[in-house]
Amino acid sequence: MTTISPIRPNFLKGALAVYPTHTPGSRPSAVIAFQFNPDAMKRTLAHRAAPPPQTGNTGAAKEDVLRVAGPPVETISMTVDMHASDQLEDPSTYPAVALNGLHPALATLELLMYPTTLSASVITQQAAAGQVQVSPADLPLVLLVWGKQRVVPVKLTSFSVSEDAFDTHLNPIAAKVELAMQVLTYMEFTDSSIGRDAFIAYQKAKESLAQINRTSGTLGDAAMLTLLPR
Structure with missing residues (x-):
C-alpha cells in the first residue's frame, strides 16, 4: 500500500529588498530573505501632527483638531532568528559559512544602517576642499517584503543582536537580531521614486482590505447605525 504524504504548504519568506537607487524601474542589488520568518511583528502608528494654529485663533484650533500633516508615522519591529547548524553539517556546500559562521549574514543586515565607505570618502574630500555645504551620505533604499x-x-532605526553560540574560531553560529524600522511615506520621497510608488501601493492595499471588511461586516454591525447621531 502506497502512503501519500500530505501536501506541504508553500511558505513565503519575508525579506528585505535593497535598492542602490530610487529610480523607478531599477532592480534590487540584493534581496535578504529571512532564514526563518519571525514569529511576531509589532507595528505602531502615531499621528503626524499638523502645524500648530496661529496664536489666539480659537476657531482655527477647533477646525484643526482632526487635521494631520500626512500619513501616520508607522514603526515596525521584529526578531529574526539565524542559525548556521544546517550549513555546518555540509561545509563543502557552504564553505563561506564554515569559514565565517554568521558574520557575513549579520554584516549584510548591519550595513543597511551604514553609508558606503565611498560616500564617506566623498564627504571627507568635500570637507578637506573647504566646501561650505557638504553633501550628507545616503543609505540604500530598503523595502520590507512581507x-x-x-x-x-x-528605514532601519535600530539593530540589536544577541550572538548565542560560537564555533571553535569564535564565529557566531546562532543569533537573534532585533530590527526596528520606520515606514517611509510619500512625504519622505521625491515625486519619482520606487519608495514613493511602493508606499502608495501599500496604502491602497490597506484601503482595499478595509473595503472588504466593510462589505463582510467583520468589525461592525449595520444595526449599530441606528444608534448614531444624525
Missing part, C-alpha cells in the same frame, strides 16, 4: 499586501519602504 506577503503581497505589505511591500513597504522602510
Whole structure:
C-alpha cells in the first residue's frame, strides 16, 4: 500500500529588498530573505501632527483638531532568528559559512544602517576642499517584503543582536537580531521614486482590505447605525 504524504504548504519568506537607487524601474542589488520568518511583528502608528494654529485663533484650533500633516508615522519591529547548524553539517556546500559562521549574514543586515565607505570618502574630500555645504551620505533604499499586501519602504532605526553560540574560531553560529524600522511615506520621497510608488501601493492595499471588511461586516454591525447621531 502506497502512503501519500500530505501536501506541504508553500511558505513565503519575508525579506528585505535593497535598492542602490530610487529610480523607478531599477532592480534590487540584493534581496535578504529571512532564514526563518519571525514569529511576531509589532507595528505602531502615531499621528503626524499638523502645524500648530496661529496664536489666539480659537476657531482655527477647533477646525484643526482632526487635521494631520500626512500619513501616520508607522514603526515596525521584529526578531529574526539565524542559525548556521544546517550549513555546518555540509561545509563543502557552504564553505563561506564554515569559514565565517554568521558574520557575513549579520554584516549584510548591519550595513543597511551604514553609508558606503565611498560616500564617506566623498564627504571627507568635500570637507578637506573647504566646501561650505557638504553633501550628507545616503543609505540604500530598503523595502520590507512581507506577503503581497505589505511591500513597504522602510528605514532601519535600530539593530540589536544577541550572538548565542560560537564555533571553535569564535564565529557566531546562532543569533537573534532585533530590527526596528520606520515606514517611509510619500512625504519622505521625491515625486519619482520606487519608495514613493511602493508606499502608495501599500496604502491602497490597506484601503482595499478595509473595503472588504466593510462589505463582510467583520468589525461592525449595520444595526449599530441606528444608534448614531444624525
